[in-house]
Amino acid sequence: MVDNDELIKEIEKYAEENKVPIMQKEGISYLTEYVKNNEIKTILEVGTAIGYSAICMALVDSKIKIVSIERDEQRYLEAINNVKKFGLDKRITLIYGDALNTDLDSKFDLIFFDAAKAQNINFFTHFEKNLKNSGTIITDNIYFHGYTFMDEDKIESRNIRGIARKIRNYIKFLDDNKSYTTEIKNIGDGVAVTRRNDVL
Numbered sequence: 454m455v456d457n458d459e460l461i462k463e464i465e466k467y468a469e470e471n472k473v474p475i476m477q478k479e480g481i482s483y484l485t486e487y488v489k490n491n492e493i494k495t496i497l498e499v500g501t502a503i504g505y506s507a508i509c510m511a512l513v514d515s516k517i518k519i520v521s522i523e524r525d526e527q528r529y530l531e532a533i534n535n536v537k538k539f540g541l542d543k544r545i546t547l548i549y550g551d552a553l554n555t556d557l558d559s560k561f562d563l564i565f566f567d568a569a570k571a572q573n574i575n576f577f578t579h580f581e582k583n584l585k586n587s588g589t590i591i592t593d594n595i596y597f598h599g600y601t602f603m604d605e606d607k608i609e610s611r612n613i614r615g616i617a618r619k620i621r622n623y624i625k626f627l628d629d630n631k632s633y634t635t636e637i638k639n640i641g642d643g644v645a646v647t648r649r650n651d652v653l
């Protein structure tokens with residue numbers, strides 16, 4: 454029987470060969486440690502791709518339940534397949550659709566944004582109601598491969614300049630939000646950890 458480590462390596466290899474953007478090793482280690490150390494049991498993920506990060510988080514503890522949203526049909530179908538290989542289909546619920554058109558009632562210990570980088574403010578405002586009072590929002594790709602804090606004149610692509618600007622706007626949006634405290638961690642491609650401040 455193939456063990457979980459082998460299956461994880463197969464997904465990593467498949468992602469590399471097929472240019473599927475999955476979390477970097479350092480980022481996924483941070484995320485799974487966070488889940489473990491903070492006894493996270495319910496997670497909403499925006500941006501499943503082929504299920505890699507959802508599977509890694511679910512493997513931390515058998516009590517963990519995850520809802521993950523993906524708008525690309527091919528990737529969603531691959532994620533279903535991968536989740537089944539690990540026997541995690543009872544604990545990982547995959548939703549096919551645009552996250553911004555997805556309305557959920559449940560509340561989560563952790564919300565993880567790893568989808569369209571330019572949409573993070575919209576994801577935040579859309580899903581804030583789904584965060585438990587003691588919950589955390591984690592956002593990946595804050596550095597955007599170094600473009601976020603690069604001098605704009607040095608970025609040739611207008612599209613990349615636009616995304617970098619939107620990520621800077623997101624960082625400002627988080628910093629200005631007095632209900633939350635955000636730390637940007639120098640991990641992987643940059644991870645923002647946003648915690649709700651205690652309500653007095």
Ligand SMILES: C[S@@+](CC[C@H](N)C(=O)[O-])C[C@H]1O[C@@H](n2cnc3c(N)ncnc32)[C@H](O)[C@@H]1O
Pocket residue numbers: 474475476499500501502503504505506507522523524525528550551552553567568569572
């Ligand atoms: C970086 S990948 C996710 C990687 C995954 N979290 C992992 O580490 O295994 C981002 C994914 O988000 C999806 N995505 C982007 N915008 C989305 C949206 N508005 N709603 C749902 N999925 C979205 C993309 O199709 C893409 O597959």
